[in-house]
Amino acid sequence: GSLSRTALSGVVALTMLSISMQASADTWKMALGDAAGGTQYELGTTFASLVEEKTGGEVTVDLFPNGQLGSEQDTINNASMGLLDLSVLAINNITPFSPTVGVMTLPYVIRSPEDARTLTHGEIGQEMVDNTVRDAGVRILAWAYSGCRRLTNSAHPVASPEDLEGLVIRVPKNEIMIAAYQAWGVNPNPLAWSETFTALQQGVVDGQDNPYITIDAMKFHEVQNYVTDSCYVFSMEPLIISESKFQSLSPEQQEAVLAAGEEATEHSYEYLLAQEGEIKQRLVDEYGMEITEPANDESEWIKQATSIWPDFYDSIGGKEKLDAALSALGRDPA
Ligand code: MLT
Secondary structure (H helix, E strand, O other): OHHHHHHHHHHHHHHHHHHHHHHHOEEEEEEEOOOOOOHHHHHHHHHHHHHHHHOOOOEEEEEEOOOOOOOHHHHHHHHHOOOOOEEEOOHHHOOOOOHHHHHHOOOOOOOOHHHHHHHHHOHHHHHHHHHHHHHHOEEEEEEEEEEEOEEEEOOOOOOOHHHHOOOOEEEOOOHHHHHHHHHOOOOOEEOOHHHHHHHHHOOOOOEEEEOHHHHHHOOHHHOOOEEEOOOOOEEEEEEEEEHHHHHOOOHHHHHHHHHHHHHHHHHHHHHHHHHHHHHHHHHHHOOOOEEEOOHHHHHHHHHHHHOOHHHHHHHHOOHHHHHHHHHHOOOOOO
C-alpha cells in the first residue's frame, strides 16, 4: 500500500544520498617504499588524517606500504604521468629525475636533523619544490626526516673505509652515492629499494646503508649484524603529489593540502628526535646488532667522500648551489 511505497521511496532517497556522498569524497592512493612503522609511514598517516580533516572529508587517503605500488623510482614516474596521486620516497630516489636535489644527497653536506630542517625550510627547500615540479612533474608537499644513513653489513665491524674491502654494498640507483663508495675504494651494487631485503637475505649483497629507524622498520636486523655509526648522507623522504592532480584541485583544496603537508613535516621532525635514540638502543639490546664508531672521528670517510663534490657541480646547477647550502648551514664554501 501507500506506506510501503513511502518506505521504498525513502530507501531510494537514502541510497541516492549515499551514492552522491561517495562520489564527492575523493580517495587518493599513497605509495610508501618502506614497511609500515617507520618515518615514511608516520608522515603518511599524519598527512592523511590532516588532509581529511582540512578538506572536511572531501579527500581521504589510502596507504600502500612496502613497495606494493612499485619501486620508489617507479612511483615518481607514475605520479608524474598522473597514474598515482601520492608517494613517500627517499630524496636520493628523486635525484635521477631532478638532479638539482642532489645538493641534499652530496656526502657530508647535511650532518644533523637541524641541518636537514634548515635546508628544507629555507629558500633552498622552495627551490627544490619548484625544480621538482618543473623536472619531474611532481610537487613536494612535506618532508619526513629519517636520520643519518648508517652502514650495515653481515660480515664484520667496519670502522674505516679500508674495512669495506671485499664487501658488496647495495646502494640506491643514485650516481652520487655510487661515487661515494667508489671514493672509499669499492664498487657498490645499485639496486632498487624494493629488492634490497631479498638481496641481503640471499647474500647477493653483504651490506647497505639506511637510518636506524628504517633499519628497524624493514627488519634488516634479521639479515645484518654490524652497523657503523656514520653519517655520510642524511635521509630525507619527501611526500610528493602528482602535479596534474594538484592542479586539478580547487584553490581551497590546494591550500588544505599544503597546510596538511606543513604540519605533517613538523610532526615528522619531532618524531625523529623522539624515536631515533630508542630505536638505536633496541637494535642492540633486542636484536643483537653490534654498533661500531667510525675511526678517527670519521675523518677518512669525510675526506675521501667529499672529494667527489666537484664531479657533481654541473648536475646540481653549479658550485654556487652547494656554497649556498653550506652558507645556510653556517659553514665555509666548498
Ligand atoms: C633507499 O635506500 O633506496 C631509500 O633510502 C630507502 C627508503 O626510502 O627508505
